[in-house]
Amino acid sequence: MVNTNQPPPLVDYNLFEADAPLRESLEREGAAWAQDLVFDLGRLAGTQEAIDWGFQADANPPQLRTHDRFGNRIDEVEFHPAWHRLMEVAIGHGLHALPWREPRPGAHAARAAAFYIWSQVEGGHGCPVSMTYAAVPALRQQKDLAEKWEPLITTLDYDPGLRPASTKRGVLFGMAMTERQGGSDVRTNTTLAVPTGTGGEHLLTGQKWFCSAPMCDAFLVLAQAPGGLTCFLLPRVLPDGKRNNFHIERLKDKLGNRSNASAEIVLQDAWAMMVGEEGRGVRTIIEMVNHTRLDCVIGSASLMRQAVAQATHHTAHRSAFGKLLSEQPLMVNVLADIAVESEATTILMMRLAGAFDRASDPAESHFRRLALAVAKYWTCKRAVAVVAEALECHGGNGYVEESILPRLYREAPVNSLWEGSGNVNALDVLRAMSREPESTAAFFAEVDQAKGSDARLDRAVADLKRDLTNAADAESRARRVVERMAVVLQGSLLLRYGDPAVSEAFCASRIEGDWGHSFGTLPSSPELASIVERHRPATN
C-alpha cells in the first residue's frame, strides 16, 4: 500500500539554528560567546539518537529497589540507560553549573539557552540538573560547606551511584521541603532537627512527601531546629561510606515527568549539616527556589518551542481539502498564534536570565525579584494551552505517543505546580510589590523602555498602573493583575526586540484585546504566514 500525505519525521535539524528568537536573544543578552556550545547541543538534540533517548527514558520509568537480596535496605533507584545518556550530555555541557564554572557576563543567559534546547529532547532529567544548578547560591551561604561541595558540583562529569562524595568525579543535588501536611506552606514542616553538639551537625527525623531525584548525592532540606525552620545539607552517603538514614518509601506514579523519580522519603536520625542561619531556613533555601523558578520558565518556553516546531513542521507537509494545512488560512492563524506565544516566552525567559547575570546591579536585582514571579506564573500557565493546541494541529497523529506531543502535554502542567503553584506565585507578586516597592519601580522602568512605540501598550500600562493603586480585594484579583503585568512586559520586550509581525500580532491580540478565547483568533493579516515561516524548522 502506498503511504501518501504523511509528513517526514522532524529529525536531523539543528534546534538552535532553527530558532530565530533564541539566536537573537542569546546575542542581545551578552552570551554570543556561548554560541558554539548551544549550537552543538542544538545539533545533537535534532539527531535520531537523542530523540530516541527521550522516548526510551519516558517509556521506561525508574524503578525503586528498597532492599537487596539479603534484606538490607539499599534505597536505590534504577534508571534506564537512556536516562544516563541524557544526563551525561546535560552535565557534560555544564547545564547544571555553567555560571558557577564560568562566572562571566552572559553565563546565566548562555545556560538558559542551552537548557531550553536540551530540554526539548526530554524534560524529566532536567529536574536534577536544575536542582544542582540552583543549590549553589543557597550553599554559598555556608562558606565551609560551599568550599567542600562546590568543586564537586561544578565538574563536567556525570558520575552516578551512591558513594562518598569525596570519591566521586561529580555530584548532584536535590531539595526536600514538601511534607504531607503542606507544600506551599512550608512553615508547617514537622521534620525535627536535633543538634549533636558538634559544629552544625544535626540529626533529622521526619518525612518528605515529594523528594525528586532521590539518587542525588545530597539534598537541601528544611527541618525544625530548636531555633526554628532551618536549611540543612543532607548527604545520601556519609563521609565514612555508610548510607545515611534516608529511606525511600515509594516513587510517585506521575501524570508526566515520568523519566524522573519523585519519592516519598522518611528520615530517621539522618545526619545533616546546617546551611545558613538557624531559624532562617526559608530565607536560605529561597536562593535555590529562585533559580529553579527561572528553570520553570525555561522549561515552559522549551515545551512551547518544541510543540510549535512540531506543529509548523507537520502542517507544512500534510494536505487536506486540496492544500497544505500550513496554507489553509485558519490553520495559519492557529500556528501564528501559538508561535507568537512561544516567541514572547522565549524573549522573556532570556531577559530574565540576563537579569540573573546582572543581579549585582540593584535595578536588575529588583527587576528580577518581581519579573521572575510574574513570568513563572504566566509562562507555566501558557505552556499547557500552547501544547494542547499544537497537539490538535497534528490531528489524530498528535494524540499518538510516537508524535512526542502526548509527552509534552503530560509534562506541561508540572512547571506550574512545583516551586510555588500558580496561586502561590501570584500572591508572591503582591508580596514583592508591597514589601519591595523598588521591585515595582524596576519592573515598570523595564516596561517603559518601549514607551511611545505603541499606543496600545502605552494605554495598557497606564491602566495597569492605575489599577495597582487599588488595594481592595488584592488577593482575589491577583491572577488578573499578574496576567496583565506579564503581558505588558512581554509586549514591551517584543516591541523592542521581537519580529515586527510578531509584536504587531501580540499587541493587537494580547494587549488591545482583538482576540478570542482560544488560539487561532488573531486578527487576520497577510503577515501571519511570515510568523509561521519564522518559527518553522527548515529541514529542507
Ligand SMILES: Cc1cc2nc3c(=O)[nH]c(=O)nc-3n(C[C@H](O)[C@H](O)[C@H](O)COP(=O)(O)OP(=O)(O)OC[C@H]3O[C@@H](n4cnc5c(N)ncnc54)[C@H](O)[C@@H]3O)c2cc1C
Ligand atoms: C512532580 C513533582 C515533583 C516534586 N518534587 C519536589 C521536590 O523535589 N522537593 C520538594 O520539596 N517538593 C517537590 N514537589 C512538591 C511541590 O513543590 C508541591 O506539590 C507544591 O509546592 C504544592 O504543595 P502541595 O502539593 O502541598 O499543595 P498545597 O500547598 O496544598 O496547595 C494546593 C493548591 O492550593 C493553592 N494555594 C496554596 N496556598 C494558597 C493561598 N494562600 N491562596 C490561594 N491558593 C493557595 C496552591 O497554589 C495549589 O494550587 C514536587 C511536586 C511534583 C508534582
